[in-house]
Structure formats: C-alpha cells, structure tokens
Amino acid sequence: MNVTITVNGEERVVDVAGHESLLNVLRNDLDLPGTKDACEQGECGSCTVIFDGESVCSCLVMAADADGSTVTTVEGLSVDTELHPVQEAMLAEGAVQCGFCTPGFVVSGSHLLETNPHPTEPEIREALSGNICRCTGYGAILRAFETVTGEGS
Amino acid sequence: MTTRIAPGVKGGIGTSVLRPDGEPKVTGNFAYASDLSSEGMLWSATLRSPHAHARLLKIDIGPAVAMDGVRAVLTQDDVPGEPLFGQEEQDQPVLCDGVARYWGEPVAVVAAEDEETARRAAAAIVVEWEPLAPFVDPDKAAEEGSTFRELKVRRGDETATGSVVVEGFYETATQDQAPLGPEAGFAIPDGEGGLDLYVTSQWIHVDHRQIIACLDMEPDQIRCHPAGIGGAFGSREDISLHIHVAMLSLATGRPVKMVYDRSESFVGHVKRHPSRMWYRHEADEDGKLVKVTARLILDGGAYAHTSRAVIANAAFFAVGPYNCDNVVVDAVAVKTNNPPAGAMRGFGAVQTCFGSEMQMDRLAEALDMDPLELRRRNALAAGDPLATSGQIIAGSLPTLAVIDTLEAMPLPDDTIEDDPRLLPGGTGLTTPVSSVVRGVGYAVNVKNLAFSEAFDDFSEARAVMTTAGVEIHTAAMEVGQGLVTVCQQIARTILGTDQVAVVWDDTSQIGSAGSTSASRQTQMTGGAVHAASVGLRDKILESFGGDELREDGVYLHDELVATIDQVCVGGPVGHHVQFRHPETFQPDENGQGDVHAGFVVSAHRAVVDVDPELGLVRVVQVDTVQDVGKALNPQAIVGQLEGGILQGVGLAVMEQLVVDEGVIRNPTFTDYLIPTFVDAPAVNTRVIEEGDHFGPFGAKGIGESPTISATPAVVAAIRAATGRDLTRVPVLPEDIIGI
C-alpha cells in the first residue's frame, strides 16, 4: 500500500508491505541508511527517529501506520556541512567508536535537549537509557552532552 | 629514529585528534556492511538446526525452490571445494553435513528477490531430524577426552607447600560480544567467475584463505574487502556468513546481501568460553606465593575456532601478574554440543583472572593482610619469570607502579545520593538509601600482547608520498577502536605532514595485517606504519640529501631543498614493509618457554553500592591504572578503558547467555542484558608510560586489558559490601542473598 511520510522535511510516497517497519522503509526504500538496525525489538535505540514529535524506535513503528506522519532521522539533523550541536560534541569528546549506536544517540539526545535544555547528569543517564552503546562505556557520551548543555569542560 | 615532530604538524602522536571517520558516523553517512546494496541485488536467509545435536536424515529443498522469487537454495552438497572450514583447525562444515552439532548450526541458505521471500523459503525447506542426546557437560567431556587441547604447565617443585592455603572453585558464564552492528556480507560477482566480498571481519586475509578453499578458487578470484564494522570484540574473528553469501552470489550470478538479525547474531558468532576453575594457592606467612595449583576447564562448544589459543591464555595467565616459583596448571578446552566459543576481549585471561584474583583476596583474608599489600609483595616486574611459562619478561611491566598509583587515586565520598538513578535497582524504586551498603574491591591482571606460541605474526603496510599527501595502505580492520587515527598520527609524526589518509586495501592489493584482536593492532599495524613511514622518509631524504621532511618538502638545515612536487615528479614514492614482533616459541611439554611477545598490566578498583536484602547492585565508580607503554592518543585510550571496563562490569553483574541442554534461552536484547547508561559507573583513569620493547614509540596495545580485571574488582567490592563468598559471574541477585 502507498503511504505518504514527510521525512526530513520532504514529502515521500512509498509502497510498503503490510508487516514492514518504518525502519525498514527508511533504510531500504527511502535510501536513508543512517538509522541503524540492531535489535528490532526496541531494546537498543539504534533506530531512534523523531516521529510526530516523539523520540521512538522506528523498528516498532509499522510503516503502514506512519501514513501522514512527520519523521526526522539522523540525516535530517545536520544541514549541509553544519553539524547539530550534539553531533559536534560527540565528535569532539571521542564519543564515537564503532559508531553504530551514534545515530540513535544523536536523535535521542537532540530530542532530550529540546525537551530539557539543561539536564542534570542523572537526567541525561535516564533519558538516554534506551540507547545501548557497546564500545564507549558511555563516559565520553556523557561528557559530550555535558559540553552541549554547558555543564562540562 | 626521531620523534621530533615537524613544525606545523598538529595531529601527531600524543595528541587527541579527531578520528577521520567520526563525521560520517555522527551524520549517519558512514557505510556499514549492513548498509550496502546495489541494483539487482538478492536478499538471503539461513535455515538453522533446531537441535543442539541431531542427525539430518532427509532434506527436501523442493518447496523452497518452487517459490516465486527464489533464485538459489544451497546445502552442503553444493559446497564446491573443501567441505570444512576453520581458522586453526578445519573442522566445521560450511553447512550441516549430516549431523548438527550445535543449536542454530546453518543447514541451508537461500537467495531470493526480497528479504521476506528469502526468509519464507528458508522456513519452507523440509528437514527430517533424528534428535540425539546433546553432550553438554564440560566435566564429563574433560574426563572422556572430548577436547580441543589439553595443556600442562609444570614449573618448579610440585611438592612445595606453603603454610597458608586457600582453595576455591569458580565459574564464569558464557558472555556474548554483542556488538551493535550485526553480521553482514555483500557479495558482487565480477563477471569472470570470481567475486568481491564486503564483510564484517576482524581479519580479512584469514577469512579469504578459508573462503577460497571452500569455494575451490584461486586467491585472486575472490577479493575480500573491509566493510564498515559496528564493533567486534572477538565475534568477527571467525567466519560466520562469509562463505554462504559468496556461494549464493556465485550460484546466481547476482549481488547478494546477507544480514543477521539479532537473534541470529547470537547463534551466528562464537562467544566467550564459559569456564570451571579449581584453584589452590599456597603462601608463606609473609604472603609470598609458594605454589599455585589450578585445574581449568573451558567449554569450546561444537567446533574448534580459536579454542586452542584461548586455553593457552587461560593457562599462562592463571597466576596473574605475580611471582611464584612453583606452578601446576592443568588446562583443557573441551568439545561439546554447546554454542561454539572463541575469541572475546581478554581471550582466556578473563576467566582465570576472575579465579585467581578471587583467590588472592581469600589469601589476603587468611593472612589478615591488606589485599593490595599482598599483591604488591608478589608483583611481577620486567626481568622476572612469568610464573607459569618461566619466560623472562622483556619490555616493560610496571605492576608495582600500577598498584601504587591506583591506591593513591581518590575514593568517592561516602554520601549515597538519594536519587533512584544512582541507587541499586535504579528507576525501579526498589531501594531506599537506608538499605544500601557500600563496598570497595581491587583486582590486577596481566595479559600477552599480539600472537604467541611461534605464530608467524606480522602486519603489512605501505606508505606512499603523493602530491596530495601521504597514503597509508593496510588491510587492518578498523572495528571502532580508532586504529585509523593512530595510523594517521604515527605517519604524521614521521613524515612531517598532517595530510595523511588511511586507505583500506582488499586482499588482492596488500598482504595480511593480522587480526584486529589480541590487543595487537596498535603495536603490529602501528609498527608496520611506523616502519613504512620511516622507510619512506629515509628514502626521500636520501634522494634529496635532506635532513628533515615537512609538509611542503625536503629540508636541509631548515632550508627547503625539494618540494613535494619535486619529490613526486616521477610519480608517487612508496615504501612497503612487513612488520614482525620478537619471535615466540611453542611451549615445551611442561608449558615452559618464551611463548609470548610482550605483556601488559592494569588494575581496577571498584566501588559498589549493594542492596543486600534484594541482591541488587549499582557499580558506582571504577578507577583504573593502565600500563600503556606510550600514550599515542590519550582520548582514544580513555575510550578503550571506559568501554572495556563496562564489558567487564557487564560480566560481573548481568551478562550471561542462558544455555540449557545446548539451547540458548535468551538470544535477544530483551533478555541478554547489556549495561545501560544508568548502569555505567563513573570511571577515572591513569596511565603509566614505560616504553615497551616493540611497537611504535614504545606503545602497547590496550584493547583487552581494561576488561580483564574489571570483573573481579566488582565482585570483590560486592563481597566486601556483603560478606558473601561469591564464586561465579555474573553475580546474580540470588547469589548475593544466598538463596
């Protein structure tokens, strides 16, 4: 069936299979592989997107149900060569190793800062507890967010 | 060699420069293996054994072949070359050869026009199985000689005795590397009967060797390319889907993509060996170790993979970074119908470090001695013999400095904050501050660097000067650890320019860099890049009679004598090297000899808050001191330490594959628990820089060391908080309560 989704500001019409997730459609049909596929059950956050204003796991959104929705992916957060402050900070603080979790952290993190511009350390930890990182131990990610919010060095 | 950095170079060694792949990674533009696709591509799927042990009586692929959109269905009969693969021992069939020996063993592979059809076709294959009793008891396997390797270490006097004796039995569970990026491969036929294969790998050359043997092809017909990798931690050291995706592509003449989903990933790669360890430590009244006796059983599961090397590490590091003149170790890697085990960060040293550090704490208790003081009295140093093999430690080994520095680091203040996110149980709101007790624990570890036991361990690199800057060619796999940055830093430092690009070559373009494992790439490929850069620099300086190379050209006494354009007037100038570490040797029949190339030591102190009534833990802080030889990139070091520690914390308090009669009961991220942001401790790090005897600028590899003693440090802290004698990891709530 055809669905219309506004992705990163652009209206896209795509033919989706009934069972398909929004994640699959973004990656395979809309040529937006930046959103990552790592667990398909909402337990890692790698596929996080902003869906009608909420930060959700795109693997758990049925693509057919996304008709008429507005979606922002990691690709939509940087404008040309200008990085989002979260991207900038993660880069600078060494919060990127293998990078597979990074798009998810960038999207969840940008959403966190929109809803809570000055989170405390425990608030950062809780707000990003749905994003698993297997490489960094979260230390550099924490420092990156503290830098963005002006709490860090 | 000079370490003077030319003027203008900002990204040399010792600086925390940004990684070159960082920007594509934060913007989502970095191409991982699972992101690759092309026009006309087929998708694929794998049918797996539903039994841990069963005879395959009949397989009917007819229903799959008959489905619309299915382009190939292949079984073991379709393997064109060698039926078996394996990097050390070729013992695993490409696809089930009549007997399934572990749960999830691949039986058939399918290529189809879309993902759903491929999956449905695999499910439509009809297999008749005769289930057999799975052989899953490692003790019985050891008894009956069902083994991959038995290793004996006998050093000193077997009859020696100490006046203070502690004994214990310890177990570690099966840990999964759980890298976030799934196994993925993309095969593209070249139109001439061969193909290009992009795979998630830690070592494309050893993959290539196995792939061409099974496909019966000439080396140049198959080219393995590095692909973007989402973490590895050992899981990609062995072949997973490589041969399958290549077979499907050759059979169909089409590009084929294969990606495992998370559950498939859990069965599709080897894991950390679960272990059972019995130890006896004997010491004199002053706490000097007199004798250590150990029996170690590591369960390698169904196929060999790297079990032979893992069990050697378990045995040789069974005593830890301590002097002891009399050692008796019997170590065995057993063969069962459990999930195949192989490489994971720490590689055998993790298991025995847990056992031996628990023993050291017990010994300290028996001696009524401070646990760090006991370790200090026995600390192994450069020039001492390793307690097991007797090898004299060459290079640096600052065990004492590591311990002393750790002890001097500040502890957190005693206040336990009343915020659920900082308490055991987290946002589950289980635990009031009044129910919390705090504990502090220590552990120290030593591990080998690079490959051991006479392995011909080398890395190739080529440094090329072009008018656009320097290219460093290598086939070393960047799995996220930052090798790409370190290679750039080394080349910049030697060649006097920031304009350095790392070019990943495929298997036809350059020789092996060896595996991204064994903490070896900083030293080995870093060493190769160093040697290639020095060779290139000297070649250029000699040609033009200069004494220094800078970004704009060759200088003599600070005067420009040749521009880079002049240097490259006849085309790019290159220098190719094969770098080797000091030779290592096979151990003799008593496990004695110069088995290892080098060593690295580190120590951890864990501070934990425990709710003893519910058995819940929060790891508050882990402090560490790491022997690094020379810090090439301080920020990347901190990243390795923090990340490695959290994997050790995971094994200490939550990570385990639950395996029941060979069947994994929790192959999902819902039930295989990895620490979240809320579970991660604050980490404080210090490094000790005492240059090593090989590797660039004296640097050591530190990929594994941080994981190894993080686990026993956390367990020691839980024990200190609760008084419970904990002997198995992960420590579960019921272990803390004692029910």
Next chain:
Amino acid sequence: MDFIAAHDLDEALAAKAHQPEAQLLAGGTDLMVEVNLAHHRPPSILSLRRVEELRELTPGRIGAGVTWARLERNGHRGLAQAARTVGSPQIRAAGTIGGNVATASPAGDGLPWIIAAEAAIEVKSRERGTRTIPWNEFFIGVKRTSLAADEIITAVVVPEDVPIAQEFAKVGTRNAMVISTVSCVVIRGDDGFRVALGSVATTPMRATRAEEMINAESTTSQSVLDEFARIVSEEVRPITDHRSTESYRRHAAGVLAKRLVERSLR
C-alpha cells in the same frame, strides 16, 4: 495484509465488528516485536493511533491510547512510578496502557497498579455496546483476557475514591530498560493496605492473605512487617525461568511488599 487506520472510535468499532480477526495496533511495542522477530504476519491490522477518544486522561478515566510517557508525567502516583519503568524512553513515548492491558503479560508493568486500584477495564463493541469488566474478571491467564474478538479496550476506569498513598517498585537484573522479575504495588487507604504483584503468577495478582493479615494488625511494627513479607512470599506463585528463579521471586516479592508498606506510611 489489510491495514485499517481508524479515525474515530465508531470507525474502529465498525471495522472490528466487520473483521474481528483484525489485530489491534496501539503503540506497536509488543506487536511489532512479534512481527520482527517471530515473523508474525497478522492477516489484518486495525490501527488506533488516530482515535482521539482513546487519548483522554482524567483521574477517573485513562484512555486506552494514553502513552506511558504521559502517565509518567500525569498519572496517579503508583501508576506514574510504574510508567517510568516501562521499557525505554522511546518505548514509553509509543506504548500505551491499552496495549499493556490487552497483552496481559504476567510481567506487564501497569497491571499491578490496575488491580491494586481496583480499576475496571472498559471495552466496547458495535453490537453489544460497552462492558465494564472488573479487573479480577479481565485477566484470566498468561496473555489471556476476557476481551471478545469484536471488542476494543477503550479505557481503564479508576474508582473515584482511589487512595493517594500509592507506591510501586520493580526488580530487574538491570537498573533501567528491563523486564520485571517481580513488581509490586501497595495502596494504603482508610480500609487498609492493598497489595498487588506482577511476574509472580500467570496473571497479576493480589496478595489477599497478606492483606488480610496486615489489615488485622493495629500496628506496622517490624515483626508485623516481617510476618507480612513472609506471607506475601508464601502466597505468590512464581516460576523459575531464564530471567530469575522461583525462590528469588518469592523472596523479592516479600521484601518489596514490606518496603512499599513502609514507604506508603511516610
């Protein structure tokens, strides 16, 4: 596969009457896991995401389409505490209480609060109108409820006099984003304590014997609380699985219940 996106409740009820086999989609955090990992392929899906009527949230009425994120901010105290432990922030932004009730997992994080609050499940069908099913008649087994095939859960109806002293706690083997191994709600009212538990039986359950015992006491001394905890541990009917053991679940159920009684008195 048929996909129907209902735009209001009448449309949803009509669709469900017409296609009772249609699987309801209300957040997707359970259903899509089945679709992705177990390759569940429902013949038809009825999405409730656009049905405004299901998003109503008042103290007396929690629309089935209310997300955990909203309950975390605006729910009754005990339910808000439970909401905070549902999956991850991303799951809480999508998952709904109606989905939790319909899935009826023994580990459903919102369910112990519903049964401690003595809330009812309001369901509707086009043919038979509204039924308000008491909690103790709704959950009938592991992932089984008394919802009929043509019905849709519309709301959790909360008694007006639900006491405000409510406490929730949940044990898991990780400090965030974890399935419960035991969860517990204690509500303290004029009539005494109500104690409900999750993950310790085939359905969420009330610890009625323990409630009777503690409500018969005139004090909550340590010895009373210890006896209360012992009865809770005895009364629950947990199993051993890959997440925990029967004995740990019994033990933790007692400890949580005791601690929540203490917390509800503060």
